[in-house]
Amino acid sequence: MTTRFGPVLRPDGTLFRLWAPDAKRVSLALPEGDPIPMRAGQEGFFELMRPDARAGQRYRFLIGDQPIPDPASRRQEGDVMGWSVVRADLPPLRRPTPPRPWHEVVLAELHVGTATPEGSFEALIGRLDHFVDCGITAIELMPVADFPGRRNWGYDGVLPFAPDEAYGSPAALRVLVDAAHERGLGVMLDVVYNHFGPEGNFLPLIARRFFTEAHHTPWGAAIDLEQPLVRRFFVENALMWLGEYDFDGLRFDAVHAFAPPGGDLLLAELAEACRALKPEAWLVLENDHNAARWLERDGDGQPRFYTAQWNDDAHHALHVTATGEGSGYYADYAEDPVAALGRALAEGFVYQGEASAHRDGQPRGEVSARLPPQAFVNFAQNHDQIGNRPLGDRLAAALEPERLAFLRFLLLMGPAIPMVFQGEEAGLETPFPFFCDFSGDLAEAVRQGRAREFSEFFATAGELPDPLAPETMEAARLPWERMTPAALAAFQTLAAQRRRLVWPLLATAYHGAELRREGAILSWRWGFDAGVLCLLANPDVVPSEIQLQPRQDGVTAGDAVFDGTHTRLGPWSACAWVEPT
Numbered sequence: 001m002t003t004r005f006g007p008v009l010r011p012d013g014t015l016f017r018l019w020a021p022d023a024k025r026v027s028l029a030l031p032e033g034d035p036i037p038m039r040a041g042q043e044g045f046f047e048l049m050r051p052d053a054r055a056g057q058r059y060r061f062l063i064g065d066q067p068i069p070d071p072a073s074r075r076q077e078g079d080v081m082g083w084s085v086v087r088a089d090l091p092p093l094r095r096p097t098p099p100r101p102w103h104e105v106v107l108a109e110l111h112v113g114t115a116t117p118e119g120s121f122e123a124l125i126g127r128l129d130h131f132v133d134c135g136i137t138a139i140e141l142m143p144v145a146d147f148p149g150r151r152n153w154g155y156d157g158v159l160p161f162a163p164d165e166a167y168g169s170p171a172a173l174r175v176l177v178d179a180a181h182e183r184g185l186g187v188m189l190d191v192v193y194n195h196f197g198p199e200g201n202f203l204p205l206i207a208r209r210f211f212t213e214a215h216h217t218p219w220g221a222a223i224d225l226e227q228p229l230v231r232r233f234f235v236e237n238a239l240m241w242l243g244e245y246d247f248d249g250l251r252f253d254a255v256h257a258f259a260p261p262g263g264d265l266l267l268a269e270l271a272e273a274c275r276a277l278k279p280e281a282w283l284v285l286e287n288d289h290n291a292a293r294w295l296e297r298d299g300d301g302q303p304r305f306y307t308a309q310w311n312d313d314a315h316h317a318l319h320v321t322a323t324g325e326g327s328g329y330y331a332d333y334a335e336d337p338v339a340a341l342g343r344a345l346a347e348g349f350v351y352q353g354e355a356s357a358h359r360d361g362q363p364r365g366e367v368s369a370r371l372p373p374q375a376f377v378n379f380a381q382n383h384d385q386i387g388n389r390p391l392g393d394r395l396a397a398a399l400e401p402e403r404l405a406f407l408r409f410l411l412l413m414g415p416a417i418p419m420v421f422q423g424e425e426a427g428l429e430t431p432f433p434f435f436c437d438f439s440g441d442l443a444e445a446v447r448q449g450r451a452r453e454f455s456e457f458f459a460t461a462g463e464l465p466d467p468l469a470p471e472t473m474e475a476a477r478l479p480w481e482r483m484t485p486a487a488l489a490a491f492q493t494l495a496a497q498r499r500r501l502v503w504p505l506l507a508t509a510y511h512g513a514e515l516r517r518e519g520a521i522l523s524w525r526w527g528f529d530a531g532v533l534c535l536l537a538n539p540d541v542v543p544s545e546i547q548l549q550p551r552q553d554g555v556t557a558g559d560a561v562f563d564g565t566h567t568r569l570g571p572w573s574a575c576a577w578v579e580p581t
Contacts, residue, residue: 001235001236001239001273001277003236004017004019004045004229004232004236005017005019005071005072005161005232005233005236006070006072006073006074006161007053007059007070007074007086009054009055009086009087009088009089012049012051013049013050013051013052013053013054014049014050014053014054014057014086015047015048015049015050016028016038016047016048016049016050016053016059017045017046017047018038018045018046018061018070018071018206019043019044019045019071019206019207019229019233020044020045020046020061020063020206020207021043021044021206021207021209022044022205022206022207022208022209023046023063023064023206024064025037025063025064026038026040026046026061026062026063026206027061027062028048028050028059028061028062029059029060029061029062029067030053030057030058030059031058031083035062036048036050038061043229044207044229053086054086055086055087055088055089056085056086056088057085057086058077058083058084058085059083059084059085059086060083060084063202063205063206066202066205068202068205068206069081069082069083069084069159069200069202070084070159071159071202071203071206071233072159072161072233072236073085073146073159073161073162074086074087074161074162074170075087075162075163075165075169075170076146076159076162076164076165077165079146079148079149079165079200080146080147080148080158080159080199080200081148081200084162087170088171090170090171090174090244090245091171091174091175091178093178093246099186099248099280100137100138100184100186100248101507102282102307102308102374102417103374103417103503103506103507104137104499104503104506105137105138105186105282105417106135106136106137106138106412106417106418106495106498107136107137107138107139107140107188107377107417107418107419107420108131108136108138108139108140108419108420108421108422108424108425109139109140109142109379109382109383109419109420109421109422110124110139110140110141110142110422111141111142111153111154111383111422111432111476112124112141112142112144112167113151113152113166113167113473114422114432114473114476114477114478115127115422115478116477116478116480117477117480119166119167119477120167120168120172121163121167121168121169121172121173121175121176122168122172122175122176124176125175125176125179127480128179128180128183128185129183130483131185132183132184132185133488133492134425134488134491134492134495135491135492135494135495135496135498135499136185136420136425136495137184137185137186138185138186138187138188138248139180139185139186139187139188140187140188140189140190140251140419141187141188141189141190142154142190142383143155143157143189143190143191143192143253144163144164144167144173144189145157145158145159145160145161145162145163145164145191145192146158146159146160146162146163146164146165147164147197147200147437148197148199148200148437148438149436149437149438149439150166150437151166151435151436151437151470151473152164152197152435152436152437153383153387153434153435153436154190154192154383155192155197155253156197156198156199156436157192157196157197158196158197158199158200158201159200160191160192160193160234160237161237161240170245173245174244174245174246177245177246177247178246181246186248186249186282187247187248188247188248188249188250188251188282188284189241189245189247189249189250189251190250190251190253191237191238191241191250191251191252191253192253192254193223193234193237193252193253193255193258193266194217194219194223194253194254194255194257194258195217195218195219195220195223195257196219198219198438198442199438199442209224209227209230210223210224210227210230211223211224212224212226212259214259215259215260217257217259218257219257222257222258222259223258223259224259224262225258225259225262225263225265225266226259226261226262226265227262230262231262231265231266231269234266234270235266235269235270235273238250238270238273238274239273239274239277242274242277242278242281243277243278248281248282249281249282249283249284249307250274250281250282250283250284251284251285251286251310252270252283252284252285252286253286254286254287254288255267255285255286255287256286256287256288256289267294267305267306268305270283271283271294271304271305271306281307282307282308283303283305283306283307284306284307284308284309284310284377285306285308285309285310286309286310286312287309287310288312288364289364289365290309290313290349290351290352290364290365290366290368291365291366292348292349292352292365292366292367292368292371293366294306294309295308295309295368295371295375296371297371297372297375301372301509301510303375307374307375308374308375308376308377308417309375309376309377310377310379310382310419311344311348311349311376311377311378311379311416313333313340313344313348313349313350313351314341314344314345314348314350314376314378314379314416315378315379315380315381315382315385316329316330316332316333316340316350317333317337317340317341317343317344317350318341318344318378318380318407318410319380319385319395320333320334320337320340321337321338321340321341321539322380322395322399322403322406322407322539323395323398323399328358329358331357331358332350332351332356332357332358333350337539338517338520338522338539338540339517341522341539342515342517342522342524343515344378345378345410345414345416345515345522345524345535346369346513346514346515346524346526347368347369347513347515348368348369348371348373348375348376348416349365349366349368350365351364351365352365352366352367352368352369353365353366353367369512369513370512372510373414373415373416373417373506373510373513373526374415374416374417374506376416376417377416377417377418377419378411378414378416378417378418378419379411379418379419379420379421380395380407380408380411380420380424381394381395381420381421381424382419382421383421383432386421386431386432387432387433387434388434388453390454390464391431391433391464391465392431392432392433392434392465392475392476393429393431394421394424394428394429394430394431394432395407396424396427396428396429397429397431400572401427402558402571402572402573403572404427405490405557405558405572406537406539406557406558406572406573406574408490408491408494408557409494409537409555409557409558409574409576410535410537410574412491412494412495412497412498413494413497413498413501413502413535413555413574413576414524414535415502415505415506415526415533418498420491422478423478423483425488425491426482426483426484426487426488426491427487427490428478428479428482428483428487430475430476430477430478430479431475431476432476433465433467433472433475433476434450434467434472435465435467435468435469435472435473435476436467436468437468438468443468446467446468447466447467447468450464450467451464494555497555497576501533501555501576501577501578502533504530504531505526505528505530505531505533505578506528507530508528508529508530509528509529510526510527510528511527511528511529512526512527513525513526513527514527518544518546519544520538520539520540520542520544521536521537521538521544521545521546521569522536522537522538522539523535523536523546523548527581528581529581530581531578531579531580531581532578532579532580532581533576533578534550534576534577534578534579535574535575535576536548536550536560536567536569536574536575536576537569537573537574538558538569538570538571538572538573538574539572540571540572541571541572542571543559543568543569543570543571544568544569545566545567545568545569546566546567546569547565547566547567548566548567549562549564549565549566549567550562550567550575550576550577551577551578551579553577553578554575554576554577554578555575555576555577556573556574556575557573557574557575558570558571558572558573558574559571559573560573560574560575
């Protein structure tokens with residue numbers, strides 16, 4: 001696909017381009033000399049060829065007298081209001097490696113700024129061996145798109161083509177991906193196409209049609225995805241990450257916020273373009289609508305559109321079962337959390353068209369039972385579910401070790417793709433509160449908005465961390481000295497058992513799941529060509545038993561006792577094994 005956004009570096013110079021259909025005149029500003037008027041072209045683009053501009057050239061645009069960065073800047077110097085930079089070619093691949101099969105993925109979600117003490121792409125390279133040693137096979141970077149200030153969660157980006165300079169250069173990011181591949185680690189990137197951050201976004205000034213007042217999102221007016229060039233902007237962005245940086249896959253944030261009907265067009269175009277460039281790419285959705293149609297497989301079991309979806313239903317069922325919390329959106333799972341847990345692990349979505357009380361009784365979701373388990377990414381924690389708590393507290397700060405072990409067992413020994421949040425593999429309690437780096441009235445609006453949000457969800461929020469304070473982000477940095485062999489041993493053992501028992505099954509055709517419940521005990525059987533994965537779990541505070549005998553080479557968590565015909569499961573215990581077909 002020919003790129004239409006951002007500068008084009010040619011042997012005879014650089015072609016500068018800006019889509020500004022609402023601008024009457026646009027000029028190119030360089031650090032030296034007077035602004036240079038740009039020529040108005042077709043479809044609202046302004047262009048200017050500069051023979052003297054090469055890689056590293058700093059530039060910005062002037063709309064009248066208003067300086068703005070290039071919305072498609074590939075590199076930004078001096079934050080979002082600084083100079084855009086013509087990026088040189090990225091370093092070539094040092095050693096091409098075949099992609100890891102999706103069914104072998106054990107995923108760790110990372111925030112580049114807090115995953116290491118230094119908070120950079122380069123520093124993360126020095127920690128990659130940790131993930132390999134743990135049995136984690138892929139990492140997912142939270143958004144790295146350029147944001148205002150030096151600190152951000154990642155979801156306030158305004159220049160989606162430019163890695164934020166707080167983390168390092170584009171070349172450093174490319175080297176990080178390469179270094180991961182050399183160790184056999186896959187790398188995903190979280191991208192945000194549903195909104196822009198509240199500071200530093202000049203698109204409304206130059207292209208009002210980029211947004212529509214006909215639909216609103218939690219972040220304001222929706223992006224107008226009925227506009228072909230708006231969709232093209234995001235498709236080109238996705239192709240850049242997959243092609244130029246060689247990411248193995250992308251996670252598309254909150255696609256349920258895409259304004260209809262253009263949202264479906266964008267989802268279809270993204271899938272088609274990404275698969276044309278990299279057929280094996282891992283394309284993962286976050287979609288509160290539980291739209292199973294985007295996860296369908298073809299006759300060979302390959303994804304027609306998207307590889308998988310983050311399964312919030314599974315998270316909510318796990319969370320309510322383990323914690324007993326039932327406020328806010330957890331209320332939809334609180335009436336019978338064990339039943340919700342059973343269905344989520346057996347069929348993917350808990351809500352497959354049923355009415356949701358949290359959504360004013362509206363039906364939610366589509367039938368997902370026919371989909372293979374690999375169409376879902378399951379987790380007990382992620383950045384949202386930790387950071388959207390008042391204190392950013394993790395489960396490890398409140399739950400007993402046996403409940404944490406129980407959740408870890410269900411994730412790693414179940415057939416869905418498991419994901420942990422940075423440090424969860426060691427059971428760290430390190431908080432991950434929301435943080436950002438705004439100033440003035442916007443900073444105060446963020447403080448007040450967070451307080452209102454928590455007052456609606458949590459009965460008593462207490463004293464909140466100041467999201468604007470540097471120490472709030474500092475509190476989220478991982479204490480690597482606590483990533484000890486002893487702290488990691490349980491995760492490593494289960495990851496090894498997943499390789500032994502689960503991976504061989506997931507490599508073969510899926511035939512469906514059976515769910516059985518006897519009292520508190522849940523029993524799952526997932527059928528594959530290569531065998532049947534069986535899992536028993538007792539998500540209760542009292543022991544229980546079932547007339548079922550696991551195989552001798554199975555795996556257990558907690559207090560599981562077999563007497564020849566019955567299995568007795570103590571509180572928060574489980575076992576898993578494989579039977580022949």
